[in-house]
Amino acid sequence: MLKVSGVHTFYGAIEALKGVDIEIGAGEIVSLIGANGAGKSTLLMTICGSPRARMGRITFEGQDITQMPTYELVRLGIAQSPEGRRIFPRMSVLENLQMGSITAKPGSFANELERVLTLFPRLKERISQRAGTMSGGEQQMLAIGRALMSQPRLLLLDEPSLGLAPLVVKQIFQAVKDINREQKMTVFMVEQNAFHALKLAHRGYVMVNGKVTMSGTGAELLANEEVRSAYLEGGH
């Protein structure tokens, strides 16, 4: 579905991605793990076109999207929940969700809203609250919910578990699993929380210093000694 081949991305003279190849098949959940500063967020942002890849190719369902403007991607069916949630703080929860469907087919709003509110009942309770006053977990639910409102086929998530209590992390990951199973949505997820992310994912990639160093099924990576010592020590 999504294919990233040989992508190099630069911030000025700094090379943040040094030739990355990744492939995501339809209906999969794929997790990308790696240390801070490895370039995970950069990869997601590059897929979305800002910053642009200086070399390499990104295709979505066969179509070259390397040079496509960011806002066009949503129309193709790629939705992103960027790092740091980036909800609209002074707008209400409902308005935030409405913004998510700004490119969707008219008339689909009610259905999508219903679906998102069933997925995250918490949002329903808070529907007219100002988004900026919600807890971190609620904001994360909103960020994912907002991305879902555009009826994407590929959902890109950047650290959905960032700063959340274990119980909330579980809820969020459960929601990702539900979306994937019930709506056949493909999910590409960047995570620090390697254990949960790999357990949930069908496949995973490990990124070190702007390069993909390992890949395999979630279970394989979880069992791998190197991965265990680098990302999973400390116990769960």
Add this chain to the structure above:
Amino acid sequence: MTAISMSSPRAIAWPAILKEAAMTAFVALLLTIPLVGLRTVDRPTGLGLETRWNEVAAAVGLVFLGRLGLCLIREGHAVTVLVLAAAATAAGFFIAMPTEALRVILIGGGAVIAIRAILAIRTGRSKLSQAERDKRMDHIAAQVQHASRWLGPIAVVVALAFPFTPLADRQLLDIGILLLTYIMLGWGLNIVVGLAGLLDLGYVAFYAVGAYSYALLAHYFGFSFWVCLPLAGFLAAMSGVLLGFPVLRLRGDYFAIVTLGFGEIIRIILINWYQFTGGPNGISGIPRPSFFGIADFTRTPAEGTAAFHEMFGLEFSPLHRIIFLYYLILVLALVVNLFTMRVRKLPLGRAWEALREDDIACASLGINRTNMKLAAFAIAAMFGGFAGSFFATRQGFISPESFTFIESAIILAIVVLGGMGSQIGVVVATLLVIGLPEAFRELADYRMLTFGMGMVLIMLWRPRGLLAHRDPTILLHGRSKGGSGGPAAGTAAAGGQGIAGGSAK
């Protein structure tokens, strides 16, 4: 702790209090020497300095007393201070003062301290915390917002009826026109600054483009106001797009600085393109508007045109034209207001607000940021252009003098003080920023000083603007405050994507 000291005033620590008051007075002295004490005057021999030490002394003395009052409130003597402050205010009002400055400070300072004292008496504390104050003000702002639902129409009716009341003399009508012009400009700029969150420091450029478009089109081609009004709006919008293309990639401070530069560039072009624009001399003899092209507001109109007073069987009065101008600007301003209220519920307006909130998230939601910002810029510029051509036709004379940076700053101040994005805030702020100085014209020298002081006070007490409160533009069915989904259904449907009944119960 303070609450206890309130009920049983402890012994006053005079040395500490006096020291604090003296310090404040010293700061006031440093500030007032250049601001009040020295004054440049034109002498035949050149620029000379005039000193006004007694005014400085009066100001410093009053600041000293004021600080003393605040300290005493803190020490639990609010009632005494209240009486004294009220007395000072009254004295300022009723007793003739040697200088005007003394009077302003007495009235203003006395009132502020009296309010503080009342607050202390009512809450048992000398000071509210910032958070509490914010909460209260937000509550007030929310109430005003809700009240504006019926307050707005009433204000419109009052404004409509005003020219027919006996109050309406030439001077008040002129002030009304001035206020409405600034309200219109404030509402126009609010689209860019308040909704789209782009800090535009050069809005006056579009005002100038509108004014000069009309003046030049009338001058060179003899077009009438009614032909030029849309043209001026169009040209201003085009200049907005032209400016927007290069600068909209910039963010925050950089954007603000470039717009500031653009405002100045337009003015400097107007000054220097002597042959075309008349340079610093400006353009005079700009035609006055006719009554929609069918009648003129003159006693003896030119051959072939009707006179307004004859047409309606009225006695000729020069007020007719003024009243007509008043209604014209009222309608123009209301158009801007209606547009803004409506657009907030459409995808375009929602995208603007989202841009203000988070630029990057917008791109990931599929919003074409450049186009949205351009649209905001162009539309606001168009309204600025309308206001500009109104200005030209009302004045009959324009020159680059009228379009200096201070104009931009005043319009921006109106938007920011009102509370960015708040429509009613713009009206309140205009009344404060334009109306008060007009009302206190006698203060001549101190108008700008009081203006500055007011700004500082608002920024201290209400950093987000007077009426910064935002109501959601969409509500769920059955969740509206009234309980009946009536108004909610209205807003949801107006949002372009009504929620199917009961889907989200």
